[in-house]
Each structure stands twice: as structure tokens, then as C-alpha cells.
Amino acid sequence: MDNNELLAGTDPAFTVNGALRQFGPGPANTTALEWLRSNGLTGAKEGCAEGECGACAILTAQPDRHGGTAWTAVNSCLIPMASLDGQELFTAEGLGTPAAPHPVQEAMAAAGGSQCGYCTPGFVCSMAAEYYRPERGTLEQAPADDGGRPQPWSGPNGFDLHALSGNLCRCTGYRPIRDAAYSLGSPAPGKPEGDPLAARRGSQAPPLRSTLLERGDGVFVRAATLGQAAVLLAANPGAVLVAGSTDWGVEVNLRARRAPLAIAIDRVPELDAIEVRANEIEIGAAVPLSEIERVLGDRVPLLRQLIPQFASRLIRNRATLGGNLGTASPIGDGPPALLALETRLTLASAAGERTLPLADFFTGYRTTVRQADELVKSVLIPLPLAGLTAFHKVAKRRFDDISSVAAAFALTLDGGIVTRARIGLGGVAATPLRARATENSLAGRPWTRETAEAAAAVLATEGTPMDDHRASARYRSAMLANALLKLHADSTSEQEARP
Ligand SMILES: Cc1cc2nc3c(=O)[nH]c(=O)nc-3n(C[C@H](O)[C@H](O)[C@H](O)COP(=O)(O)OP(=O)(O)OC[C@H]3O[C@@H](n4cnc5c(N)ncnc54)[C@H](O)[C@@H]3O)c2cc1C
Numbered sequence: 001m002d003n004n005e006l007l008a009g010t011d012p013a014f015t016v017n018g019a020l021r022q023f024g025p026g027p028a029n030t031t032a033l034e035w036l037r038s039n040g041l042t043g044a045k046e047g048c049a050e051g052e053c054g055a056c057a058i059l060t061a062q063p064d065r066h067g068g069t070a071w072t073a074v075n076s077c078l079i080p081m082a083s084l085d086g087q088e089l090f091t092a093e094g095l096g097t098p099a100a101p102h103p104v105q106e107a108m109a110a111a112g113g114s115q116c117g118y119c120t121p122g123f124v125c126s127m128a129a130e131y132y133r134p135e136r137g138t139l140e141q142a143p144a145d146d147g148g149r150p151q152p153w154s155g156p157n158g159f160d161l162h163a164l165s166g167n168l169c170r171c172t173g174y175r176p177i178r179d180a181a182y183s184l185g186s187p188a189p190g191k192p193e194g195d196p197l198a199a200r201r202g203s204q205a206p207p208l209r210s211t212l213l214e215r216g217d218g219v220f221v222r223a224a225t226l227g228q229a230a231v232l233l234a235a236n237p238g239a240v241l242v243a244g245s246t247d248w249g250v251e252v253n254l255r256a257r258r259a260p261l262a263i264a265i266d267r268v269p270e271l272d273a274i275e276v277r278a279n280e281i282e283i284g285a286a287v288p289l290s291e292i293e294r295v296l297g298d299r300v301p302l303l304r305q306l307i308p309q310f311a312s313r314l315i316r317n318r319a320t321l322g323g324n325l326g327t328a329s330p331i332g333d334g335p336p337a338l339l340a341l342e343t344r345l346t347l348a349s350a351a352g353e354r355t356l357p358l359a360d361f362f363t364g365y366r367t368t369v370r371q372a373d374e375l376v377k378s379v380l381i382p383l384p385l386a387g388l389t390a391f392h393k394v395a396k397r398r399f400d401d402i403s404s405v406a407a408a409f410a411l412t413l414d415g416g417i418v419t420r421a422r423i424g425l426g427g428v429a430a431t432p433l434r435a436r437a438t439e440n441s442l443a444g445r446p447w448t449r450e451t452a453e454a455a456a457a458v459l460a461t462e463g464t465p466m467d468d469h470r471a472s473a474r475y476r477s478a479m480l481a482n483a484l485l486k487l488h489a490d491s492t493s494e495q496e497a498r499p
């Protein structure tokens with residue numbers, strides 16, 4: 001199909017630091033970081049070009065689901081610039097000037113939060129996003145841990161240090177940077193004219209715009225609806241879907257991948273919705289993980305445990321469940337949790353939709369039953385949820401690291417008996433998988449240490465774990481067994497702690 005049947009091509013345009021700019025010449029696969037730097041905005045830096053360091057962080061204006069705008073920090077090295085057509089963004093140099101620094105820049109200078117300065121523009125953008133987060137309260141209002149204590153990463157001003165989890169600094173050290181973050185006040189509500197970003201939060205984020213960019217290295221298209229995306233996909237089976245682009249960016253930057261056609265599906269309305277119904281929760285495939293966390297809160301405890309352990313805030317502000325399932329990676333963190341939740345998937349194509357259990361989705365190493373003309377539309381989590389759930393991720397670093405092994409548990413207990421057990425695993429086979437033998441060994445048994453030990457021995461034999469640079473097969477099996485023992489220990493110590 002001729003892409004022009006759906007869309008009219010124009011030069012994409014963006015509002016950058018308050019000024020309208022055209023995309024101009026350049027390949028369709030140009031990342032936002034490449035575009036900014038080649039257009040004179042060299043504040044954003046390239047450290048790694050794979051989402052690990054945050055030196056490239058910028059602010060984008062995203063809808064906040066209440067009719068206003070949320071300033072959202074993202075890794076510009078991973079985003080196709082064309083996908084920002086019609087959008088507004090700020091870089092560190094747009095936030096303030098040496099004569100009139102932004103409060104975040106002032107705080108960083110006062111706390112000695114910058115030495116070589118390479119990481120500083122990225123830190124400033126991540127910090128500014130948290131500065132403008134409307135829900136940021138005081139320490140007393142900060143989310144509590146399971147024991148009711150304020151989370152250790154919340155400052156006295158309610159600043160959530162996770163906002164900086166995707167930013168690395170190699171020479172200042174993190175204490176001065178944390179001091180700067182914890183010293184921040186709030187944007188003055190009475191004086192919006194002095195702070196355009198604070199004022200901008202009260203009006204709608206820029207709407208989506210259909211985009212068609214045809215260049216020598218490929219074609220970039222943003223379809224406005226699911227129907228348009230499905231028609232394009234049906235006509236171009238070699239096309240690559242681009243949702244949060246956190247995998248796309250790595251493929252483009254590090255593996256020099258150039259798809260003949262990239263179809264942007266982030267913020268396509270049908271893929272961007274979360275609906276809580278009486279019998280299920282439906283999460284659109286293109287909803288960013290940070291948004292799922294915000295909208296669902298504690299509604300699905302297993303997702304509540306999973307999401308903060310998934311990459312960094314910068315990545316989570318873009319990464320989606322559809323993209324996580326689209327890669328079909330055996331070490332993705334989404335599938336183990338979604339398998340334990342007995343999630344079903346809706347796949348959509350121009351021919352219609354079908355729904356299937358996630359457990360039937362994966363067929364082999366990075367292969368699935370999804371046809372070339374289909375995309376993941378949504379995940380459906382059945383209700384009610386199991387009462388005892390946990391997500392255990394074993395990785396070399398606590399945050400911003402891929403799993404060596406992951407296990408998600410969802411157990412239903414009735415009178416101390418396990419009436420139903422669902423366990424999802426990652427990192428122990430060519431595909432994510434359900435630990436069915438362990439589930440069977442738990443079903444109908446009393447939830448005692450003996451049962452947990454017996455089931456842990458079975459769990460250690462599930463899958464076919466490998467030795468690789470992340471972990472040995474023996475370590476992976478041992479970690480699975482430990483995860484189940486930990487679940488038991490945590491659940492019984494919680495019961496004992498209850499008055
Ligand atoms: C620094 C860094 C850290 C990371 N840490 C983690 C981590 O801790 N845990 C983890 O699991 N992953 C991690 N990832 C991988 C990545 O962030 C996730 O896989 C993410 O969920 C991908 O979502 P996305 O929307 O950004 O995907 P995209 O990059 O947009 O797409 C990825 C793939 O999925 C396909 N796709 C996208 N949407 C759909 C859809 N709706 N239907 C069908 N196919 C689709 C695309 O065509 C593409 O092939 C990390 C990545 C980076 C760069």
C-alpha cells in the first residue's frame with residue numbers, strides 16, 4: 001500500500017525550548033539526541049546511546065490524564081525525533097541561563113552537584129521532572145513501605161530519588177546531587193508567569209499528529225488510530241512497530257538496524273487506555289510503565305512490586321508492556337508477572353482481534369504466535385487477584401539492570417491451604433514460562449515451611465537454565481528455590497507481625 005493513502009507527508013515540527021523548529025534534512029531514523037545536537041543544542045550529551053546513563057535526558061510534555069500536562073523526562077538517545085512531531089520539549093539549556101538559572105540548576109550549583117558537568121544536563125532534566133510532579137508532597141505524604149515507614153528514597157520535600165535512577169555520575173558522587181534534590185522547594189503556584197513550565201502544566205499536552213517522513217534510510221509513519229496502524233502493518237509485513245522505543249533506540253544506535261518502515265504506535269488511543277472492570281483490568285499495550293504505576297497504584301500488588309524494579313524511571317517513562325512482549329525476550333520482566341497473573345492478550349490486525357492466554361503466546365526463543373500483520377493491543381488481568389503475590393528479580397544491580405532470573409508468584413490461600421498457585425519465570429528457558437510442576441506441588445497443601453521447602457526443590461528443577469555472563473545455571477536454579485522460601489518467610493513474618 002502507498003503510505004500516502006493514509007497520511008500526508010509534511011516536515012515534522014516541534015516546539016523546542018519554546019521555539020518552533022522544523023525537522024529539516026536528516027534520516028528518518030534520526031534520534032532526538034542526534035537531532036538536538038546537530039541543531040546546536042549540545043546540552044544533552046551522549047554517554048552510552050543505549051539508555052543506561054541518562055546524560056541525554058530531556059523533558060517532554062505528556063498528557064497527565066486529567067486534562068493537563070506532565071513534564072516527563074526521557075532518554076533522547078532512544079527516541080526517534082520524528083515521533084515527537086507536534087510535541088513540546090525542553091533541554092537543560094532551555095530551563096535557565098547562567099544569569100537566570102532554573103531552581104534545579106541553582107540547587108545543583110549550591111550543593112556542589114556538578115564537577116566535570118557531563119552528566120549534569122541529564123540530571124537537571126530528570127530533577128526538573130520530579131520538581132514539577134504535582135503529586136510530590138512532603139516526607140509525611142511520601143509512599144510508605146510495608147512497615148508503614150516512609151520510603152528511604154523520599155526526601156524531606158517528598159522528592160522521590162527514583163526520579164534519578166536512570167542518571168549516572170562518574171565524578172561528583174551522588175550525595176551532593178541528592179542534597180540538591182532534597183533542597184528543592186515547589187514551583188510557586190501564584191506566579192505562573194515567572195515559570196512557563198509550571199504554568200504549562202495547567203493546559204492540555206499537545207495532541208498527536210499523523211506523521212509521514214520518507215527518507216533514504218526508511219520511512220517513519222505515525223498512524224493516528226489502531227485501524228490505521230493495522231492497515232499499514234498488513235500492507236508492510238516487514239514494518240517495525242515503535243511504542244516506547246527503548247528497544248528500538250538500542251537496535252538503531254548499537255546494531256545499526258534500519259527498518260524500511262517504522263510505525264509509531266505510542267499514544268494511539270486504543271493502545272493507551274487502562275480500564276478497570278468488575279472481572280478484569282485491561283491495560284493498553286502502549287501505556288508507559290510509569291503511567292501504569294500511577295494509574296493503578298496498589299490495585300495490582302504484583303505490578304506494584306515489578307515496575308520499580310524495571311530499568312530506571314527514564315526508561316519506564318517510555319517502555320510499554322506491548323514492547324516488552326513484542327521483543328519476546330526470555331529475560332523480560334513483564335512476562336513472569338503477567339504469567340503469574342494469568343493474563344490474556346488481545347492481538348489486533350486489519351482482519352479483527354483475537355484473545356489468547358499469555359501462556360500460549362511464546363513458542364520458542366524470541367518467537368511467538370503473533371502473525372506479521374498483528375500487534376498486541378492490550379493485556380487483560382483477570383479479577384479477583386490472588387491474595388499472596390511477590391515478584392523476585394535477581395540482577396547484578398538492584399536497579400536499572402536486566403534480570404539474571406525472575407520469578408513471580410500468585411498464591412490463593414484458604415484457611416492456610418494453598419488452593420491455587422500460579423508462578424511465572426524468566427531467565428531459565430528459551431521463553432518465559434509457567435512453573436507448572438511447582439504449581440501442582442503447592443496446590444492443596446498447607447502453606448507451611450515444609451510445603452515451601454518441598455516446592456522450592458521442585459522449582460529449582462524447572463526450565464533449562466543456562467550458564468552465561470549474567471549467572472551460572474546452578475545459581476539461577478538456586479535463586480528460584482530461594483525466592484519461594486523468601487515468599488514463605490515474608491508471608492509468615494507478616495502474619496506474626498500483625499496484632
Ligand atoms: C537501559 C535499559 C534498561 C532496560 N531494563 C529492562 C528491565 O529491567 N526489564 C525488562 O524487561 N526490559 C528492560 N529493557 C528493555 C525494554 O525497555 C523493554 O523491553 C520495554 O518493555 C520495551 O518497550 P518499548 O515500548 O520501549 O518497546 P519498543 O522499543 O517500542 O519495541 C520493542 C519491540 O516490540 C515491538 N512492539 C512494540 N509494541 C508492540 C505491540 N503493541 N505489539 C507487537 N509488537 C510490539 C516492536 O516492533 C519492537 O520489535 C531495558 C532497556 C534499556 C534500554
Ligand code: FES
Pocket residue numbers: 045046047048049050051052053054055056057075076077078
Ligand atoms: S546517552 Fe546514555 S542514556 Fe542516552
Ligand code: FES
Pocket residue numbers: 113114115116117118119120168169170171172
Ligand atoms: S559531574 Fe562528571 S560525570 Fe557527573
